Amino acid sequence: MALTTLTSTFHHDTYPAISSSNPSLSQAGKTVLITGGGSGVGFEIARSFAKATASRIIIVGRRIAVLEDAVAKLRGEFPNTEFIARQGDISDEASAGSAWDHLNAHDILVHVLVLNAMHLYPMGPDTLKMERKDVMEAFNTNVGGNFTMTAKFVNQPLRPVGQRLNLVNISTAGIQMNPAPNQNPYVTSKAAFTALLGRIADEHPVEDVQIISFHPGVLYSETVAKHIDKDLFDWDEMALPADFAVWSASPEAAWLHGRFVWAHWDVEELKADKVIAKRLKEETGYLKVAVQGLTEISETSFLKKKK
Numbered sequence: 001m002a003l004t005t006l007t008s009t010f011h012h013d014t015y016p017a018i019s020s021s022n023p024s025l026s027q028a029g030k031t032v033l034i035t036g037g038g039s040g041v042g043f044e045i046a047r048s049f050a051k052a053t054a055s056r057i058i059i060v061g062r063r064i065a066v067l068e069d070a071v072a073k074l075r076g077e078f079p080n081t082e083f084i085a086r087q088g089d090i091s092d093e094a095s096a097g098s099a100w101d102h103l104n105a106h107d108i109l110v111h112v113l114v115l116n117a118m119h120l121y122p123m124g125p126d127t128l129k130m131e132r133k134d135v136m137e138a139f140n141t142n143v144g145g146n147f148t149m150t151a152k153f154v155n156q157p158l159r160p161v162g163q164r165l166n167l168v169n170i171s172t173a174g175i176q177m178n179p180a181p182n183q184n185p186y187v188t189s190k191a192a193f194t195a196l197l198g199r200i201a202d203e204h205p206v207e208d209v210q211i212i213s214f215h216p217g218v219l220y221s222e223t224v225a226k227h228i229d230k231d232l233f234d235w236d237e238m239a240l241p242a243d244f245a246v247w248s249a250s251p252e253a254a255w256l257h258g259r260f261v262w263a264h265w266d267v268e269e270l271k272a273d274k275v276i277a278k279r280l281k282e283e284t285g286y287l288k289v290a291v292q293g294l295t296e297i298s299e300t301s302f303l304k305k306k307k
Contacts, residue, residue, distance in 0.1 A: 006276060009266035012217070013237040017268050018247040020051040025250045027054040032249075033103075033110045034059050035090055035149060036117030038066040040221035041170065044242035045114055046070070050078040052246045058084045058110070060099060061117070090117050090145030091137070100152040112166045112249045113153040115146050120186050120223060127184045135185045142189035147196065154209055166249040169197055169213040170241065171260065194260055195289035201258025202284065212248040213260040216241035240264070255280065259287035 016022065032049045036042040037059030046057050057074070061067050067085035074083045088099045103110065119141035122134040150167060159165070171194045172187060194213045201211040217236035220228075244263040247253055255271065259280070270276060279286045 005262070005265060006273070007266040007269035009269055010264050011240060011266060012234070012264070014239040014243040015266075017266070018243045020048040020243045020246045024252060025052055025246050027052040027112065027246065027249065030054050030111040031056040031058065031108060032112040032114065033057075033153075034114040034116055035146075036061055037114075038063060038070045038085075040223070041216055041219055041238055041241050042114075042116040043070050043074075044238040045116060045170075045245045046074060046083075047077070048239070048242035048246045049112070049249075050074060050081045050083075054081055054112075056082040056084065056108070058086055058103070058108075060086045060088050060090070062087065062089050090149055091119065091141040093144075093148055096145060096148045096152065100156070104157055107158065109156060109158040109163075110153060110165075111163075112168070113149065114168045114170070114245055114249075115149060116170045117145065118142055118170075118186070118190070122185060124184070130185070138185040139189045139192070142186070143193045143196070146193050150197070150200070154204070164207060165209040167197075167209055167211045168245050168248045169194060169211070170216050170245070171213045172215055191289050198258050198260070198288040206254050206257040210249075210254055211258050212253050212256055214241070214244060214248060215260075215262040215264075216244075217263050236264070256287070260289060261287060 014020075018025070027049055030049075032046075032054045034042050034046055034049075034057065037046050037057075038061040042059065042061075046059055049057055059067055059070060064085070064087040067087060071083045071085045074081070086099050086102070089095045119138045121138065122130050124130055127135070146169070153167065154165065171190045197211055197213055204211070217240055218233050219238060219241070220230055220233075220235045241263045247267065248256075252267075255277075261270070
């Protein structure tokens with residue numbers, strides 16, 4: 001794990017600086033939309049935003065029974081927060097658009113979007129033996145679906161001029177193992193969208209929409225449990241990425257706009273590190289998805305030099 005950390009402290013569970021009960025991270029008055037929010041880390045993210053006193057939380061997913069069960073549990077635990085279940089498939093543009101049309105029609109402005117839904121398959125040791133349609137399904141959700149949700153979110157017709165929004169992207173783009181794991185299109189498509197978000201962050205200042213991407217950790221979710229023995233890894237607690245998502249949607253994370261970090265990293269150490277602060281200021285590509293081993297290149301590098 002030491003190879004994946006920028007801080008001496010490596011967390012496996014939540015801690016005071018990112019705790020959703022921290023008053024400085026309050027989401028009071030906010031409406032939060034979480035894709036894939038019916039189970040696993042998405043459900044725990046909903047709980048963390050409720051702990052941070054969000055006014056309304058909307059969970060979107062494909063399985064209505066799972067969503068309704070999740071909403072029932074959340075309402076019982078957090079009676080002061082409004083919970084809405086919305087069935088939809090973000091990989092289907094019409095379905096995703098319908099969800100936003102419904103919110104607009106009911107005068108609901110979303111302040112925070114958490115992109116947690118994913119398409120994990122296909123898996124296999126040889127990418128070229130996969131079917132094209134199966135590979136593209138991963139990209140349709142992990143790139144196309146997330147792009148649709150992002151565009152609809154930023155361009156909400158109900159959004160007042162000057163209203164600052166927060167986008168949190170849950171991504172495993174930072175995984176690179178040798179030999180390569182049996183999850184090729186999944187990791188590649190997540191990396192592609194995380195790179196795209198970095199570009200969008202370059203075009204939209206943090207005062208317009210704050211964008212943070214982060215790796216959630218090694219989590220024993222419902223999907224993972226179908227394929228991996230629980231005793232195989234030292235799993236992280238769901239509370240770590242759940243609370244990190246709340247921290248990422250707060251002004252305290254504004255200095256990481258457009259960057260990709262790991263939930264394991266200690267945020268106080270990150271912010272106090274002068275080398276990291278210098279690189280964030282001087283290198284637009286630092287902590288963004290890019291080609292390993294190359295220094296940053298700007299368009300000005302190719303301009304003709306005056307003699």
